[in-house]
Amino acid sequence: MTNCNTSNNFFSVCRNIKFDKLGIFFLFFLVFFFLLSTQSYGQNAPKKGEDWIVKLPSGVTFEMVYIAPGTFMMGSPVDEAGRDDSEKQHEVTLTKDYYLGKYVVTQELWVAVTGANLSKWIGTNLPVERVSWADAIDFCKKLTEMERTVGRLPENWKYTLPTEAQWEYACRADTTTALNNGKNLDCTDKDCRGESSNLAEVAWYDKNSDRKTHPVGLKKPNNYGLYDMHGNIWEWCFDWYADYPDDSVIDPLGPDKGTAHVRRGGSWGYYAKGCRSAARASYSPNYRLESLGFRLALVPEK
Numbered sequence: 001m002t003n004c005n006t007s008n009n010f011f012s013v014c015r016n017i018k019f020d021k022l023g024i025f026f027l028f029f030l031v032f033f034f035l036l037s038t039q040s041y042g043q044n045a046p047k048k049g050e051d052w053i054v055k056l057p058s059g060v061t062f063e064m065v066y067i068a069p070g071t072f073m074m075g076s077p078v079d080e081a082g083r084d085d086s087e088k089q090h091e092v093t094l095t096k097d098y099y100l101g102k103y104v105v106t107q108e109l110w111v112a113v114t115g116a117n118l119s120k121w122i123g124t125n126l127p128v129e130r131v132s133w134a135d136a137i138d139f140c141k142k143l144t145e146m147e148r149t150v151g152r153l154p155e156n157w158k159y160t161l162p163t164e165a166q167w168e169y170a171c172r173a174d175t176t177t178a179l180n181n182g183k184n185l186d187c188t189d190k191d192c193r194g195e196s197s198n199l200a201e202v203a204w205y206d207k208n209s210d211r212k213t214h215p216v217g218l219k220k221p222n223n224y225g226l227y228d229m230h231g232n233i234w235e236w237c238f239d240w241y242a243d244y245p246d247d248s249v250i251d252p253l254g255p256d257k258g259t260a261h262v263r264r265g266g267s268w269g270y271y272a273k274g275c276r277s278a279a280r281a282s283y284s285p286n287y288r289l290e291s292l293g294f295r296l297a298l299v300p301e302k
């Protein structure tokens with residue numbers, strides 16, 4: 001018999017293997033299988049403070065951007081062009097770090113998890129659309145289960161939709177202007193002219209989109225490296241829609257119940273003012289539209 005280390009690990013099995021040709025072959029096979037299993041998904045759980053590229057068994061990859069905690073002014077100042085009364089400015093503090101998808105969920109990723117495609121415009125790198133809030137939540141649950149099965153998720157973390165506060169904090173990326181490129185709208189809805197506007201640097205909207213979605217990542221990213229936070233498609237948030245509070249808040253989750261969920265960012269078919277960082281709207285949880293999709297968040301469960 002061999003005299004291998006009998007500590008509680010994978011290689012302790014060798015203590016019961018004779019060093020004959022069959023035993024050596026068997027040990028080699030076990031070592032090979034072990035190494036293969038640890039590499040099959042390309043990586044382990046993300047390191048805190050670092051962005052993360054996730055590779056699924058199908059070979060499809062997606063990128064998650066690390067977002068550090070912080071405090072910001074949510075909503076818009078009263079003199080911001082295109083402002084709506086629902087955007088009451090108030091201080092928000094987010095105390096927990098989280099990750100947000102570098103891009104909205106693409107059709108390639110959606111199909112890799114669900115096996116089907118609901119979208120109007122078909123393309124692997126196009127945003128998935130015609131997705132309800134309930135559809136998006138189901139997708140997040142499936143992805144969480146997949147990633148937990150392979151032991152890749154940090155303990156007690158899950159994929160979900162970002163809260164409205166998480167979405168706006170990440171969209172702004174330390175800016176205070178109407179757009180996350182550090183600029184304000186330079187045109188109203190009627191006089192915007194395609195690619196000539198400040199919004200066109202970062203968004204596909206009704207004046208430059210040709211009335212359809214576009215592949216993710218073609219416009220300028222914000223300071224955090226996030227793409228298409230303005231325009232292309234509306235993005236579901238986790239919260240029920242409600243009026244903002246008057247005072248400062250910490251880690252807001254929205255009301256416990258409601259009739260419609262928040263959507264953010266504007267879309268290929270929407271006006272310039274609806275694509276601002278502070279712009280907000282809502283739909284019922286089961287509503288589907290060819291300009292409506294979502295972006296993944298990876299957050300601690302507690």
